[in-house]
Amino acid sequence: MRLPLWPGDRFELVTSLSVSEIERRLLATVSRVWNVGGSQVGNGHFKLVPRFFMSKLNPFEPVVKGTMRRNGPDTLLVVRQELPAYVGTFWRIWMSLALLFNVSWLLALLTGSVERASDTPSWTSGTFPMFMPVFGYLLAGVGFWAAARHTKDDLSITLSATER
Numbered sequence: 001m002r003l004p005l006w007p008g009d010r011f012e013l014v015t016s017l018s019v020s021e022i023e024r025r026l027l028a029t030v031s032r033v034w035n036v037g038g039s040q041v042g043n044g045h046f047k048l049v050p051r052f053f054m055s056k057l058n059p060f061e062p063v064v065k066g067t068m069r070r071n072g073p074d075t076l077l078v079v080r081q082e083l084p085a086y087v088g089t090f091w092r093i094w095m096s097l098a099l100l101f102n103v104s105w106l107l108a109l110l111t112g113s114v115e116r117a118s119d120t121p122s123w124t125s126g127t128f129p130m131f132m133p134v135f136g137y138l139l140a141g142v143g144f145w146a147a148a149r150h151t152k153d154d155l156s157i158t159l160s161a162t163e164r
Contacts, residue, residue: 007144009062009081011152015161019044019068019075025158033154044068050084050147059087060143062151077161081148083140091140098132105129 015022026041030048038049045068050061062081069076083091156162 007060007083007141007148009145009148009152011079012164013077013079013156013159013161014071014074014164015077015159016074017159017161019070022068022075022077022159029158058143058147059084060140061147062144064151064155076164077155077159079152079155081151083144087140091136094136095133098129098136101129102133 017025023041023046026046026048030036030039030041033048033051035049035051038047040047046064046066048064050063060083063084064079064081066077066079082088152163
């Protein structure tokens with residue numbers, strides 16, 4: 001498991017099913033697992049949007065987008081998983097504010113304007129906020145990758161596919 005700067009995943013699946021059978025199976029899973037309003041399947045493309053806090057309490061559940069095309073006797077699916085827009089927006093705001101706070105705290109520390117409480121060193125006043133970007137990054141990264149792994153496995157099982 002690698003954690004890139006922005007959580008996302010791209011992979012390819014190969015199945016012996018036809019494009020129409022893949023679309024039929026995906027449409028059957030949309031009503032059970034995915035958001036019916038945001039998900040789209042057809043014309044060799046699909047977009048599967050997770051339900052918002054419905055079945056699993058993981059807001060980092062990925063949006064799955066893909067294309068299907070015949071590749072000899074098999075069908076090749078090129079799949080991308082990415083963070084939902086509302087999570088990506090919140091995450092960007094969190095990371096921006098955490099980094100902005102840490103830069104301002106570091107500048108205050110370097111200029112000597114941070115007041116110490118009793119005998120504690122001045123650097124301890126920002127110890128907790130210093131870990132806010134790390135916490136935000138790990139929260140999104142681990143939350144996304146845990147859900148993305150299960151989504152990839154579920155797609156493979158639903159479409160009788162293997163990873164290429």
